[in-house]
Amino acid sequence: MSAGILAQLIAQGSAGGADLATLRAIAEEAGELAATRALTRLGLADDEAVRDVAELRALLTAWRDAKRSAWKALAGWIAAALLAALAVKLGFGQWVR
Incomplete structure (x- = not known):
């Protein structure tokens, strides 16, 4: 997801009444989850x-x-x-x- 699309989604969520800090936390958590999945698929998630x-x-x-x-x-x-x-x-x- 590009930064522009992410910014639009955060703006939509904010306009819909969601707290900006919460939206940013969700986006950050989603990014970390995606990175962990990618590393796991590559076999690079272990110690x-x-x-x-x-x-x-x-x-x-x-x-x-x-x-x-x-x-x-x-x-x-x-x-x-x-x-x-x-x-x-x-x-x-x-x-x-």
């Missing part, structure tokens, strides 16, 4: 969830670091191969052996 998410983030960081290192290593190998090919082409083949 282990914080640790699980932290481990997943650490794993993702390690994956990104490994991927970055692999690309750097590949670039280094390509540069070395190009330099070796250039050396052979220019007649410096005996230095490459």
Whole structure:
């Protein structure tokens, strides 16, 4: 539910005689209930969830670091191969052996 629709519903409830504080409390409680349901459906509602998410983030960081290192290593190998090919082409083949 967007903030605009929520504001309209609160205004309607207020115009109908409901207390604004009560309407805000209902909206807050509904939001917390929806968030709890979503986390439960994702399997993140238990006490282990914080640790699980932290481990997943650490794993993702390690994956990104490994991927970055692999690309750097590949670039280094390509540069070395190009330099070796250039050396052979220019007649410096005996230095490459």
